[in-house]
Amino acid sequence: MNARQSRIGYLGSKGSYTHQAAEELFKNEKLVGFASIHEIVEATEQGVVDKGVVPVENSIAGRVADLYQILDLINLSIVAEHFVEIAHCLAVPTPSDKDKEIDLKEIENVYSHKQALMQCRDWMSSKLPDAEAVSMSDTASSAKYVSETALETKAAICSKRAADIYNLSVVAEDIQNIKQNYTRFHVLSRQPVQPDNLANLRAITTVIFQVKHTPGSLLKALSAIAENDVNVVKLETYMVSGLREAPTFYVDIAVNRFSELGEKALSELANNTSFLKVIGCYSSSPLRSVVSGFLSV
Numbered sequence: 001m002n003a004r005q006s007r008i009g010y011l012g013s014k015g016s017y018t019h020q021a022a023e024e025l026f027k028n029e030k031l032v033g034f035a036s037i038h039e040i041v042e043a044t045e046q047g048v049v050d051k052g053v054v055p056v057e058n059s060i061a062g063r064v065a066d067l068y069q070i071l072d073l074i075n076l077s078i079v080a081e082h083f084v085e086i087a088h089c090l091a092v093p094t095p096s097d098k099d100k101e102i103d104l105k106e107i108e109n110v111y112s113h114k115q116a117l118m119q120c121r122d123w124m125s126s127k128l129p130d131a132e133a134v135s136m137s138d139t140a141s142s143a144k145y146v147s148e149t150a151l152e153t154k155a156a157i158c159s160k161r162a163a164d165i166y167n168l169s170v171v172a173e174d175i176q177n178i179k180q181n182y183t184r185f186h187v188l189s190r191q192p193v194q195p196d197n198l199a200n201l202r203a204i205t206t207v208i209f210q211v212k213h214t215p216g217s218l219l220k221a222l223s224a225i226a227e228n229d230v231n232v233v234k235l236e237t238y239m240v241s242g243l244r245e246a247p248t249f250y251v252d253i254a255v256n257r258f259s260e261l262g263e264k265a266l267s268e269l270a271n272n273t274s275f276l277k278v279i280g281c282y283s284s285s286p287l288r289s290v291v292s293g294f295l296s297v
């Protein structure tokens, strides 16, 4: 008898970059699209899907803010990371007369995900300075929407694959600010990775923590990691729920939390923080050592 096919949540419509990440990670599973990261998290927590794939950060535009805001509340673990090379194009509805020249001057609105709009800002300001940038749930839904309008005044920033799926014509390729452009994705699950599955692998432990808003508090917390000779590969600060008293820090630590060293570093970190939550411990991607914008582990 066949094992049950897992259900995997991803952001957007077929042809989004998160859909691509989910396809690369889960070749034989059922992929289910959601309109927001929040909905993916909820569906994974409630068991509507078994795992959720979410974008985390990009080498040009930085963090995907929507995820960070809910990390303190979610009851899920990060069980994997995955990198996808992102090449954006500008695509427009295919004219009924296929030989018609497409004139960029006609374009009034450009639809895409806000991350993709940020990644293409330079090209947009030089080639389409007067066009309005409109943010949508994801790049593929933007492509679908623009195709449905069939208007020559509308364009989408999306992948070449999304342009093909929704029958758009590509007018410019590789329009991101820097050609080499990668987005990092996380896989979220209700069950954390088991320690045995991490034996002898290079691992990342992701934690969020808060310290008092006083001079030296962050330094003291990070010293607990440094004194154990453990490397921090990502540090972000942000405020949750509008609280002013305690900034929240997101940290990726290059250590296996189940190793002796990991346990020691994390317990010393916990002693120097007012709140600490381990979001996951997972194998680090081998691509880290070759793609620019991300530190190797």
Ligand SMILES: O=C(O)C(=O)C[C@]1(C(=O)O)C=C[C@@H](O)C=C1
Residues within 6 Å of the ligand: 011, 012, 015, 016, 017, 018, 019, 055, 058, 064, 086, 113, 115, 116, 137, 138, 139, 140, 183
């Ligand atoms: O809009 C999409 O296609 C997505 O999958 C989202 C997303 C993101 O949130 O960063 C993923 C990869 C690219 O960086 C642009 C957009």
